[in-house]
Amino acid sequence: MGSTNSTLLKIPNVEVLMQETGLKLVAEENCLNVSPAHIIRLHDRFKALDKEGRGHLCPHDFGAIKELAMNPIGDRIIGAFFSPGKETVDFHTFVKILAHFRPVDKDRPKEPNSPEPINSRSNKLKFAFQLYDQDKDGKISRDELLQVLRAMLGMQVTDEQLESIADRTIQEADLDRDDTISFEEFRKSLEKINIDHKMSIRFLR
Amino acid sequence: MELKMFILVLGLLVGSLMPLGGASGSPGSGTGQDECKKNNGDEKNGNKTTKKSFPVLSLNYENVRLPFEISLWVLLASLMKLGFHLMPRLSSIVPESCLLIVVGLLVGGLIKLVGKAPPVLESNIFFFYLLPPIILDAGYFLPIRQFTENLGTILMFAVVGTLWNAFFVGGLLYGVCQLEGTNLAGVNLLSCLLFGSVISAVDPVAVLAVFEEIHINELLHILVFGESLLNDAVTVVLYHLFEEFTNAGTITVTDGFLGIVCFLVVSLGGIVVGAIYGILAAFTSRFTSHTRVIEPLFIFVYSYMAYLSAEVFHLSGIMALIACGAVMRPYVEANISHKSHTTIKYFLKMWSSVSDTLIFIFLGVSTVAGPHEWNWIFVVATLVFCLVARVLGVIGLTFVINKFRIVKLTSKDQFIIAYGGLRGAIAFSLVYLLNPKHFPMRNMFLTAIITVIFFTVFVQGMTIRPLVDLLAVKKKQETKRSINEEIHTQFLDHLLTGIEDICGHYGHHHWKDKLNRFNKKYVKKCLIAGERSKEPQLIAFYHKMEMKQAIELVESGGGSKLPSAMPSTVSMQNIQPKKPPQDRALPQLSKAREEEIRKILRTNLQRTRQRLRSYNRHTLIADPFEDGLDEILIKRKKMKELEKKISQMNNYLTVPAPPADSPSVARARLASDPQAWGLKSVTEIPTIKVELVSPQNPESVKVVDEFSKKGSQPKGSEEEGGLTMRVPSSEKQRKDKTPDEEPQPRFMRCLSDPGPAAEDEDEDEPFLP
Numbered sequence: 011m012g013s014t015n016s017t018l019l020k021i022p023n024v025e026v027l028m029q030e031t032g033l034k035l036v037a038e039e040n041c042l043n044v045s046p047a048h049i050i051r052l053h054d055r056f057k058a059l060d061k062e063g064r065g066h067l068c069p070h071d072f073g074a075i076k077e078l079a080m081n082p083i084g085d086r087i088i089g090a091f092f093s094p095g096k097e098t099v100d101f102h103t104f105v106k107i108l109a110h111f112r113p114v115d116k117d118r119p120k121e122p123n124s125p126e127p128i129n130s131r132s133n134k135l136k137f138a139f140q141l142y143d144q145d146k147d148g149k150i151s152r153d154e155l156l157q158v159l160r161a162m163l164g165m166q167v168t169d170e171q172l173e174s175i176a177d178r179t180i181q182e183a184d185l186d187r188d189d190t191i192s193f194e195e196f197r198k199s200l201e202k203i204n205i206d207h208k209m210s211i212r213f214l215r
Numbered sequence: 216m217e218l219k220m221f222i223l224v225l226g227l228l229v230g231s232l233m234p235l236g237g238a239s240g241s242p243g244s245g246t247g248q249d250e251c252k253k254n255n256g257d258e259k260n261g262n263k264t265t266k267k268s269f270p271v272l273s274l275n276y277e278n279v280r281l282p283f284e285i286s287l288w289v290l291l292a293s294l295m296k297l298g299f300h301l302m303p304r305l306s307s308i309v310p311e312s313c314l315l316i317v318v319g320l321l322v323g324g325l326i327k328l329v330g331k332a333p334p335v336l337e338s339n340i341f342f343f344y345l346l347p348p349i350i351l352d353a354g355y356f357l358p359i360r361q362f363t364e365n366l367g368t369i370l371m372f373a374v375v376g377t378l379w380n381a382f383f384v385g386g387l388l389y390g391v392c393q394l395e396g397t398n399l400a401g402v403n404l405l406s407c408l409l410f411g412s413v414i415s416a417v418d419p420v421a422v423l424a425v426f427e428e429i430h431i432n433e434l435l436h437i438l439v440f441g442e443s444l445l446n447d448a449v450t451v452v453l454y455h456l457f458e459e460f461t462n463a464g465t466i467t468v469t470d471g472f473l474g475i476v477c478f479l480v481v482s483l484g485g486i487v488v489g490a491i492y493g494i495l496a497a498f499t500s501r502f503t504s505h506t507r508v509i510e511p512l513f514i515f516v517y518s519y520m521a522y523l524s525a526e527v528f529h530l531s532g533i534m535a536l537i538a539c540g541a542v543m544r545p546y547v548e549a550n551i552s553h554k555s556h557t558t559i560k561y562f563l564k565m566w567s568s569v570s571d572t573l574i575f576i577f578l579g580v581s582t583v584a585g586p587h588e589w590n591w592i593f594v595v596a597t598l599v600f601c602l603v604a605r606v607l608g609v610i611g612l613t614f615v616i617n618k619f620r621i622v623k624l625t626s627k628d629q630f631i632i633a634y635g636g637l638r639g640a641i642a643f644s645l646v647y648l649l650n651p652k653h654f655p656m657r658n659m660f661l662t663a664i665i666t667v668i669f670f671t672v673f674v675q676g677m678t679i680r681p682l683v684d685l686l687a688v689k690k691k692q693e694t695k696r697s698i699n700e701e702i703h704t705q706f707l708d709h710l711l712t713g714i715e716d717i718c719g720h721y722g723h724h725h726w727k728d729k730l731n732r733f734n735k736k737y738v739k740k741c742l743i744a745g746e747r748s749k750e751p752q753l754i755a756f757y758h759k760m761e762m763k764q765a766i767e768l769v770e771s772g773g774g775s776k777l778p779s780a781m782p783s784t785v786s787m788q789n790i791q792p793k794k795p796p797q798d799r800a801l802p803q804l805s806k807a808r809e810e811e812i813r814k815i816l817r818t819n820l821q822r823t824r825q826r827l828r829s830y831n832r833h834t835l836i837a838d839p840f841e842d843g844l845d846e847i848l849i850k851r852k853k854m855k856e857l858e859k860k861i862s863q864m865n866n867y868l869t870v871p872a873p874p875a876d877s878p879s880v881a882r883a884r885l886a887s888d889p890q891a892w893g894l895k896s897v898t899e900i901p902t903i904k905v906e907l908v909s910p911q912n913p914e915s916v917k918v919v920d921e922f923s924k925k926g927s928q929p930k931g932s933e934e935e936g937g938l939t940m941r942v943p944s945s946e947k948q949r950k951d952k953t954p955d956e957e958p959q960p961r962f963m964r965c966l967s968d969p970g971p972a973a974e975d976e977d978e979d980e981p982f983l984p
Contacts, residue, residue: 052718055717055718055719058719059717072717075716075717077712077713077716077725077728078713078716078717080732081709081712081713081716082709083706083709083710083713084713087710087713087714087717108714108717108718111711111714113621138703138706138707138710141706141710142706158702158706159702159753162702162705162706162709162751162753163751163753163754164751166751166754167751167754171754171757175698175702175753175754175757178698178757179698179699179702182697182698182699183699199697199699199700199703200699200700200703202692202700203700203703203704204622206621206622207621207622208704208707208711209707209710209711210621211711211714211715211718211720211722212619212621212722212723
């Protein structure tokens with residue numbers, strides 16, 4: 011217990027972090043056994059990625075992860091960690107982004123004044139939406155969709171096929187007929203899928 | 216009315232079963248012996264050439280007895296199934312399995328009345344002929360995604376749950392047997408445990424039969440069903456274990472340890488055997504492109520061999536069959552033709568349906584037949600303990616499982632899982648296999664098992680449907696998967712894999728991704744023929760969807776529906792060109808109008824030489840319902856194009872992605888895009904055109920110009936409208952056509968016509984097939 015506490019102290023603003031992300035809310039129960047374990051694990055991972063020990067990560071640190079390089083949307087994911095304009099990611103932001111993927115706490119009492127938890131279904135979907143919408147105009151245009159499809163399908167498919175798939179996709183999802191997919195339409199087209207399950211990593215409970 | 220006829224036929228059938236049963240019982244059928252004697256007599260009186268007359272009609276039932284009786288039983292089973300669906304009210308209250316058992320009871324009772332011994336459900340027949348089709352059907356169509364997502368839960372229920380049930384029931388029964396007052400002291404612990412292990416297994420046949428009708432949500436369905444499939448390994452091991460020990464006499468710790476090892480061997484061995492056969496089947500299907508007809512046969516035979524091979528080594532045959540079906544399916548479906556796929560699907564459904572019906576009927580018959588030993592205490596105790604064990608087991612396990620699940624199981628779910636633990640024929644057959652010498656109380660066991668089966672199937676089977684409605688359990692969602700969902704699901708898969716990599720956590724997605732990569736790189740290349748191996752899953756899905764829509768298009772706009780789809784004059788104006796093809800909410804045309812239209816179209820098709828006059832008589836120029844007709848004609852043109860595409864597609868289940876093939880992609884785009892349905896710019900005159908498709912009938916249409924045009928553009932006919940009739944601008948009757956005159960009406964065949972032949976033109980062919 012002692013060691014965990016001291017490790018925690020090394021992480022700046024750790025209480026604020028835990029509060030914001032909900033990573034193990036410190037409640038009245040006997041939390042010392044469980045609580046900051048996740049944060050410590052993530053901190054260790056952060057330090058492992060940050061090979062030069064600068065205290066923050068830059069894009070090529072992420073690029074060093076082998077499997078991520080093979081991932082078709084790897085660069086988009088990396089891009090999501092860096093807010094526009096910033097070149098580095100500190101631990102705080104790192105944990106915040108990863109907190110999106112916490113499993114949803116079903117038993118949480120709904121306090122009307124508190125902001126929506128970061129791992130709610132809606133926020134998860136927003137995160138995914140941002141990955142599609144690279145120019146951040148709030149809509150997925152046909153081109154953006156084509157880019158994603160091309161990334162996922164590689165070179166095995168002709169442009170025409172991609173275009174017909176993209177057309178079909180937009181047609182199905184686009185309800186207000188503006189040829190783009192807005193966040194609401196995106197959310198609606200995924201209403202049958204269990205996002206809570208699909209976008210959660212047990213590791214981050 | 217049909218019901219009465221049906222019952223009459225049924226009565227005749229059952230009536231014929233009995234005397235045949237009687238005839239088979241008596242040693243050596245009478246006629247057979249007579250024939251024999253006659254022949255011997257002839258030979259003895261060799262010189263006496265009293266030539267017996269040539270037997271014009273003779274009766275020899277013995278030869279065909281076995282196949283005849285089998286066919287009769289199958290016929291009875293199928294007629295029963297038919298009958299239940301003629302009585303919808305009954306089949307909505309009582310599940311089919313109950314009705315079938317009742318029928319079995321009746322038939323068994325009738326046979327007994329006649330005095331013959333009713334056939335019992337022999338274990339060999341059950342395990343080798345009746346069970347495999349059902350399991351293969353389940354395994355081949357297993358929803359892999361949900362199964363693997365819930366695999367941990369399913370395994371917990373199957374293994375731990377069954378073990379718990381077995382020991383609980385067995386142990387408590389032994390305790391009951393030891394009590395004073397019951398004369399059950401002869402039942403030793405091992406027998407009780409054996410009985411417990413047999414009766415604790417949830418039965419896939421019964422579960423399928425009941426759950427199929429209630430349409431609950433997929434999660435619950437796969438949990439209960441998966442459990443019933445996977446607990447076969449546990450049952451097999453426990454059964455053999457206790458059977459062996461009963462002979463041996465004592466158990467040691469080593470034996471217990473060996474039992475665990477045996478369990479692992481049985482289950483994993485079964486899976487490995489199944490997977491090997493599955494890969495063999497997939498590999499074979501790679502080369503079947505020239506012998507499409509026997510493709511389904513390979514699937515069936517390889518699967519059956521997997522089952523039998525597993526049974527040879529006392530491995531779990533059910534798990535082998537499931538593994539075989541699940542492993543070979545993605546590769547086989549990429550290789551075989553669409554028709555083979557349909558054949559496989561329908562054959563499996565047919566066989567499993569017949570098997571399932573026969574099993575329940577025979578259960579009923581065996582109940583009447585079997586030697587029974589009724590012991591109130593034992594039977595009631597068994598029943599109570601089974602129910603209690605199931606409930607406790609489910610609750611306990613869910614408590615543990617929920618700690619690891621992301622989507623927790625609610626108490627409603629738990630109730631359905633507990634309530635859906637039906638027992639069935641597998642338990643009965645296993646007990647039937649017991650050797651009466653080692654198990655003197657076998658009859659008592661049989662009675663108890665039958666009682667439990669009856670209780671679960673009747674009481675639980677009948678009440679589960681109203682309970683599901685009462686508890687408002689989520690039902691199955693019938694909607695199809697859209698391409699949006701498919702794309703986004705794949706996207707999310709990649710996203711989650713990436714996040715897991717960033718966290719350094721080797722979770723569910725990581726391994727799935729690795730498996731997919733391995734699959735794509737090595738396995739697909741081996742097992743899938745040709746260029747299909749490189750086709751990404753998304754494309755395959757997209758093409759499948761397109762194909763489905765194309766087929767729906769063809770079916771909905773099919774020729775015979777043309778008159779009824781023709782709207783009345785008033786509402787014609789309101790029809791939008793962009794109406795989706797499945798929308799058939801067009802008002803019906805009045806009969807007289809319909810007839811008129813039919814007549815018009817028919818005369819114009821048939822009487823080619825006099826077509827002009829008919830056009831004159833029915834001046835269709837100003838006819839107000841032409842707009843609609845044009846609409847429909849454009850539809851038909853579309854269908855014609857799609858028909859071409861479908862005939863190309865007939866070789867494959869999904870359309871291969873032609874690398875740089877614009878026309879087919881263009882057609883695909885057209886098919887998917889309702890925009891393309893906009894009205895083609897029709898010629899100025901709102902006319903109806905009829906165009907000829909083939910240039911091969913010079914005598915019927917004496918227009919040279921058309922043919923030369925046709926000859927130069929062989930695809931020209933495709934591009935023109937489907938069925939169009941054109942009123943010639945001049946209204947005079949023409950006999951001699953010259954190329955310079957107005958374009959003559961040409962005839963285009965209906966969609967389903969195989970093609971014109973010279974003589975067909977003059978036949979009295981109705982226009983609408």
